[in-house]
Amino acid sequence: MAQKELVRRMDVSLYLDRIRYRGTTDPSLETLLGLHKCHVLSVPFESLSIHCGEKITLDPPSVYDKIVQRHRGGFCFENNSLFFWLLKEMGYQVQMVSGHVQNIFTKRYGPPNDHMVLLVDLGNQRWICDVGFGDAFRTPLLLEADKEQVQDNGVFKLQQDGEKWYLQRLLEDEGTGTQEWTSLYKFTQKEQKLEDFRGMCEYHQTSPSSIFFSKSFCSLHVPEGKVTYMGWRLIITTFTGTSSQKTTIQLPEEEIPNVLRERFGIVLTSQLIPKDDAIIPPPPIY
Numbered sequence: 001m002a003q004k005e006l007v008r009r010m011d012v013s014l015y016l017d018r019i020r021y022r023g024t025t026d027p028s029l030e031t032l033l034g035l036h037k038c039h040v041l042s043v044p045f046e047s048l049s050i051h052c053g054e055k056i057t058l059d060p061p062s063v064y065d066k067i068v069q070r071h072r073g074g075f076c077f078e079n080n081s082l083f084f085w086l087l088k089e090m091g092y093q094v095q096m097v098s099g100h101v102q103n104i105f106t107k108r109y110g111p112p113n114d115h116m117v118l119l120v121d122l123g124n125q126r127w128i129c130d131v132g133f134g135d136a137f138r139t140p141l142l143l144e145a146d147k148e149q150v151q152d153n154g155v156f157k158l159q160q161d162g163e164k165w166y167l168q169r170l171l172e173d174e175g176t177g178t179q180e181w182t183s184l185y186k187f188t189q190k191e192q193k194l195e196d197f198r199g200m201c202e203y204h205q206t207s208p209s210s211i212f213f214s215k216s217f218c219s220l221h222v223p224e225g226k227v228t229y230m231g232w233r234l235i236i237t238t239f240t241g242t243s244s245q246k247t248t249i250q251l252p253e254e255e256i257p258n259v260l261r262e263r264f265g266i267v268l269t270s271q272l273i274p275k276d277d278a279i280i281p282p283p284p285i286y
Contacts, residue, residue: 008061010089011068015082018068019043027091029122032129033139035090039083039131040138044073044264046218050205052270058194058201060085071265073220075212077201079132080116081194087129093121094129096194099187101133103211106281109186110209113200117187119143128158128167134219134226135169135184153221153239157181163188172243209282216275218264227263231276234259 012025019038024031049056049072056078063082066072073079080096087094099115102108118129120140127140137156141149145160148170155170165188168181204212211217217230225238234249251259253274260266 010064010085012086012089015064015068015086018071025090027087029127031090032087032092032120032122032127035086036083036129036131036140037138039079040221041223043067043079043131044218044220044266045075045079045132045134046073046264046266047075047212047216048073048218048260048266048268048272050212051216051273051275052268054270056201056205058198060194071267073218073264073266074132075204076115076130076132077197077204080118080130081197083129083131084118087118087120095119095191096197097187097189098192098196099185101185102183103279103281104135105211105279106209108281110282111200111203113192113197115185115187116192116197117185119189133184134228136167138221141167152223153225163190165189207282208277208280211279214275214277214279216272218260218266220264229256229259229263231274232256233276234263 019042021035021038023034058077058081060081063074063078067074067078067082084094084096097117097119098113099117100109100112101115103110116132120127120129126143128143129140130136137151138153139151141156141158143158145158148155148157157168159166159168164186166186167184169184170179171182172179204210207213215230217228219226219228228235232251232253234251236247238245256272256274257268260268
């Protein structure tokens, strides 16, 4: 069988159909807000390729083929590099920057270029975009320190410490019921190129310190919350302001393909090997 030829120029209209975007296409703030939210509500954040024996590369046409044409999801480098390409095609001034994620299990920050974040310049304002992080905001945030920014899935703010910026989310402690600001990741405004993330793309596919390697998962925002498959579980999260309610359903292994198809619109062509291993903490130097 002949190898499928990949597109070398983005079909913007096909991308917009994929994310069900029906708004304006001029490079304005209104368009940016709509594109970002539509992507987050349409494209899953997932590690399934790693657990299906599929190699992830950061070749833009391959990522476009996977997410737009084959209706898959991806991890941060895939989702955000594809969104970067879309914004460039639509006339936005956008750059990639390096982020360090605070692991929700180990509470440690990842290495440099652990995460890709996008910054968009509009007039005299700069906006942070991120369609490749499961617990992040749904529409871009204004890059302004200490400003509480309320969204329909929570309250976020950015804190600045010299050149470092910290993305924080207001969360309710399940044990005490008190609210506290929790850092999701940190980043700087130093511009990076796609090739700068290739090493960490390999790391996340092979390191036991990476959630992507250690756990097979797929997560998607829905209007009322979030739906997540992980290992042998389906987790349904409902957001209510700064609090959330979770319902966990245990999945027989033979039901996982049906859940991926019905909940996330994903049909895998290779066998998934479910995984839900503990994450080995990285060295505490970040």
